Amino acid sequence: MREILLILLILFFNSKTFADDKIDLGLEIYKNKAQCGACHTLKAAESEGEIGPNLDMIKPQMDQIIYAVRNGIGVMPSWEGILTPKEIEAVAYYVFTSTSK
Numbered sequence: 356m357r358e359i360l361l362i363l364l365i366l367f368f369n370s371k372t373f374a375d376d377k378i379d380l381g382l383e384i385y386k387n388k389a390q391c392g393a394c395h396t397l398k399a400a401e402s403e404g405e406i407g408p409n410l411d412m413i414k415p416q417m418d419q420i421i422y423a424v425r426n427g428i429g430v431m432p433s434w435e436g437i438l439t440p441k442e443i444e445a446v447a448y449y450v451f452t453s454t455s456k
């Protein structure tokens with residue numbers, strides 16, 4: 356019984372660190388590498404761009420964000436080949452988790 360609890364505890368902490376890493380990477384990309392904040396408002400990232408829609412208002416779905424970042428949409432450029440797939444996923448995860456509360 357003890358062993359099982361220990362394993363569960365380790366699993367729990369591991370997945371938590373993993374999610375935190377992804378959020379940190381996503382925030383870094385949002386703020387610096389892709390500068391999404393230049394065009395978007397997102398309270399969690401303290402950005403107030405007004406060229407694109409306010410992300411807190413539209414609360415985009417995960418696949419919607421990935422699609423927009425990968426292919427571009429309207430004035431928004433495509434980040435395909437600029438961000439790695441892992442970075443696109445991280446920034447989408449970041450935007451999704453910080454707007455879907």
Ligand code: HEC
Pocket residue numbers: 385389390391392393394395406407408415419420423424428429430431432434446447450
């Ligand atoms: C040059 C300004 C600009 C930058 C930089 C930018 N966007 Fe956008 N974004 C826009 C505009 C404009 C739209 C609305 C496009 C339309 O609907 O025609 C948009 C739309 C979106 C949408 C909504 C897509 C939909 O399906 O309606 C999401 C989500 C999004 N952007 C996320 C991001 C993320 C994440 C980043 C950073 C990787 C980013 N944007 C960077 C201008 C920008």
